[in-house]
Amino acid sequence: MEFDWDWIARNTDSLGEHALVHLRLALLPVLFGLLIALPVGVLCRRWGWLYPPALTIANVFYAIPSLALFMIFIQYTGLTASTVMIPLTLYSLSVLVPNVVDGLASVSDPVRQAATAMGFGPLRRLLRVELPIAVPIVIAGTRVAAVSSISLVAVGQLIGQGGLGYDIIRGYQLSFPTQIIAATVLIVLLALVTDAILVTVQRLLTPWARVRGKVS
């Protein structure tokens, strides 16, 4: 069996389209995950007793097979993108919530006390001091969540929302490995590029953390 470059040339457009859909389906859930994890993480830092149950809930979601979650959500959202994205959002929480909490915990006591002593109120301290200092750790978690989401979303094809997952299943049905290989390589590339972009974003946002990394 040979790799069919002609097929690739003829299907560049549709592969590109699937790749874009794939990215959207994979990354929107990570964004939603962040929007949920930030306040949840802040609350867990504020009231420590919240953290263990919150983490358990996030981990329980992660333990449920994606197929089962799809089946649950199909009843409410049908065969739509939401049915794929909601489980992925829930999955991302198991990485993002602990990362937000760890990020906030990385603010040292003297820094927190200095901020208070200088007249930052609690909200201003959170927004101007604690969250900015948490950024490197939060982005580290976002990288993990984004990469795993890009690989997981292929399963969405089971309900007809798969992006490049479509090409993998189609290639299997037609016994046409070229399509499977092309889609797989593209998924890996998407993951690598997304990761590189996040690393760059982190360096631009936190020059103070980048140089430290180089020194040590």
Next chain:
Amino acid sequence: MITFEGVTKRYPGGTVALDDVSLDCPTGRITVFVGTSGGGKTTALRTINRMVEPTSGRVLIDGQDVREHKPAELRRGIGYVIQHAGLFPHRTIEDNIATVPYLLRWNKKKARARAHELMERVGLERSMARRYPFQLSGGQQQRVGVARALAADPPIMLMDEPFSAVDPVVRAELQDEFLRLQDELHKTIVFVTHDVDEAIKLGDRIAVFQTGGKLVQVDSPETLLARPADDFVAGFIGHDRGIRRLSFIPASSAPLSERDVLPADAPVERARDAAGGWVLVVDADRRPLGWAAAAGLPASGVVGDASLAPIGHTFDVAGDSVRAALDAAILSPSGRAVGVDAEGRLAGVADQQDLSTAIARAGADPRPAEAAEDGG
């Protein structure tokens, strides 16, 4: 003035961190809190800017209860420096320093200009303005911490062991600069330290705290060393408090002599019968050149030709203490300390006997704490 009126702090769990503390911290002066670890010094400091609320009693600033202000607003008017500086790692040095001006909504240009002015004040190179805190040494970070606390020119500064995390040389430097700065700024400062020497060097008044949050004595450093209120304070300031007290006896109280002092162009014959075996050689301007050993003089010529032993260090007759003079005497090859005036010219020589005379005179102070022991 900062006034503590019967301030007690009991933490949940029962720890009494402050036990009915009453105390004045005078305006424009440095009040130092010392005492055992866990004695409540930090807690006391934090009741001033409301980071700790007393269980009972009150804290007043110029007669006004601190609780009349909102905490955040109160704090913007009180500088705060802590042990590990607590600089914001994500902000440049200039923005760290300008923190409170930004909070007070100064415009950015004015705030930065103020930051640069302060960097100069505390001895930081302007080139560091755009660096991040981790790119600075501990001593430099501490200077930034001081500059940041001074940024909005608050009348009050609270300093919690600000210099204890740096090595002794840098610490001494920071202390000297701190005193120089205070001479210009006259802030009302409350300064916490573990280090008795630091307390004595910096404090106008020293408050000694004991475990359980009890304030046992508040006095000038001099009085504290001469008359510790009880055994705890005496023990805390150490067995060498006698030596430390010498810092408060002016060197000018020691008798000075001109014995065995010769100009460099004096003939060697005049040096041969020096009583102590050493002659201090001075130049035409009376600046000390060195010690000549009578035994090692050349056969003829002038004393300036002899090989001279270095003086070690001299003491300033007007500004130094007997402690510095005694140190100079001990380190001098002749055992005699060389006193100089502000221009570095010889004022006279004091041997250890002369210094003992000065100490004995100062020691004639009444010392009630010990007198009471004698009487009992």
